[in-house]
Amino acid sequence: MAKRDAQTGDKVTIKKYANRRLYNTSCSSYITLDDLAKMTREGTEFEVVDAKTGDDITHSILTQIIMDEEANGTQMLPVGFLRDLISMYGNSMQSMMPQYLEASMASFRENQAKIQEAFREGLGNNPIAKIHENNMAMMRAVGQAILPGSRSEDKAKGSSDSDEIAALRKQMEEMQKKLDEIGK
Incomplete structure (x- = not known):
């Protein structure tokens, strides 16, 4: 304010x-x-x-x-932006530019505030951590596709979280071996 x-x-x-x-x-x-x-x-x-x-x-x-x-x-201010700004003078869109630029700057400040808030909350809640979670979910899906049934069998046995992590690591190692073989 x-x-x-x-x-x-x-x-x-x-x-x-x-x-x-x-x-x-x-x-x-x-x-x-x-x-x-x-x-x-x-x-x-x-x-x-x-x-x-x-x-x-x-x-x-x-x-x-x-x-x-x-x-x-x-x-x-980049040279291209300055040239574009100058070219808008006398243009039919000139009257719209002030509102557009103000709205763009307000949106920028809002996004900047969101990013700063995410960093204040810690790494567990930031956008990068969410991307990591999505990547891990994709890797799990790939693991299930390559080795069908391995995770569902573990869940049927009532395995603990550490067992699931170990199974994921094993799947990752097997996937890496297969990728290495394909790459040869």
């Missing part, structure tokens, strides 16, 4: 003066574009207005921050 001015609960207002200086009205101090970039990363909601005209110039200031970041070696 975006942070707002602690005193008023409103967006933080930044005034840009003709001498290019930026003034943060909430803390009564001059700031830099780097400070605005930090505020953005922290989720602080702000608007930048021209001190003389009162026009909202937030968009151009945020674009300037991106240009500075890209120029300083932390390039994130």
Whole structure:
């Protein structure tokens, strides 16, 4: 959630003066574009207005921050993407691009949050572990197809989990032998 001015609960207002200086009205101090970039990363909601005209110039200031970041070696926007973006100006689809880009970024953040949550929960619950489980299930199915009846006989005998693991290992060894023979 975006942070707002602690005193008023409103967006933080930044005034840009003709001498290019930026003034943060909430803390009564001059700031830099780097400070605005930090505020953005922290989720602080702000608007930048021209001190003389009162026009909202937030968009151009945020674009300037991106240009500075890209120029300083932390390039994130691929050339192809930039070319595609430029080609959309004047295109009939231009009016749809802002909503599309916002929806894409929201989806990216949501997926990023899901991945981070999976890692926080531990390796047992992450997507890689689930892929491993699926692979093991496939290997069991292949083992049953190659050696029919071996697992069903074990279950009929009421074998324990360790017996099942041993049987799976044996099946895997036999499958590897057969694959090695086929490969010769």
